Amino acid sequence: MTEHLGRAVREPVIPMLVTAGVFDLISGAPITHGGMLIAVAVGLALDAVRRRSAAARPVERSRALEVRASPRWLVGVVAYAVVVGSFERYSWPASVAVLVPAAAGVVLAWEGPMRERSRDLRLGPRGALPWAAVVVAFAAWELTNLFLQPSLTEGSYDHPTFSVLMDPVLATHAGRSVVLALWLLLGWFLLER
Numbered sequence: 001m002t003e004h005l006g007r008a009v010r011e012p013v014i015p016m017l018v019t020a021g022v023f024d025l026i027s028g029a030p031i032t033h034g035g036m037l038i039a040v041a042v043g044l045a046l047d048a049v050r051r052r053s054a055a056a057r058p059v060e061r062s063r064a065l066e067v068r069a070s071p072r073w074l075v076g077v078v079a080y081a082v083v084v085g086s087f088e089r090y091s092w093p094a095s096v097a098v099l100v101p102a103a104a105g106v107v108l109a110w111e112g113p114m115r116e117r118s119r120d121l122r123l124g125p126r127g128a129l130p131w132a133a134v135v136v137a138f139a140a141w142e143l144t145n146l147f148l149q150p151s152l153t154e155g156s157y158d159h160p161t162f163s164v165l166m167d168p169v170l171a172t173h174a175g176r177s178v179v180l181a182l183w184l185l186l187g188w189f190l191l192e193r
Contacts, residue, residue, distance in 0.1 A: 028153030085177030
């Protein structure tokens with residue numbers, strides 16, 4: 001069991017989520033942000049342990065829920081974005097309104113692709129390297145700017161983190177609504193992959 005847990009923790013996304021969650025917590029962000037990142041990391045680690053320790057061959061699963069994008073669905077995305085965008089930032093209603101579709105997306109993604117794929121879309125080492133470089137560069141920039149700010153809980157435009165750069169956009173109802181709509185559409189695109 002501990003051997004499987006050790007292998008699971010070595011998967012790069014798990015320590016990245018834990019690190020992001022810890023820095024989110026110490027930088028004064030609401031507990032829902034950092035706590036959610038850490039919870040997802042724990043869930044991924046437990047799932048990796050479960051998958052690795054299962055001796056039985058994979059069972060064919062059918063989707064209980066299959067949703068297709070349609071004009072009605074797009075109207076729902078816009079309505080959701082407009083309503084939730086009107087909520088005050090970091091409020092409980094806004095947190096819950098983001099948590100519900102995020103949790104639904106995680107559950108759907110955990111089940112595997114939304115539909116059969118004609119080919120395997122996994123990246124090989126050569127394809128993953130550029131993405132890893134982008135992630136490491138962004139993380140290094142973010143951490144450097146976080147530590148150069150006056151304090152971990154006070155943002156600075158002299159050394160802005162991504163969240164400081166997004167503050168003017170997210171300060172308005174329209175900005176939050178556009179970001180929420182793009183977030184949902186990106187999530188749907190990733191689920192479809």
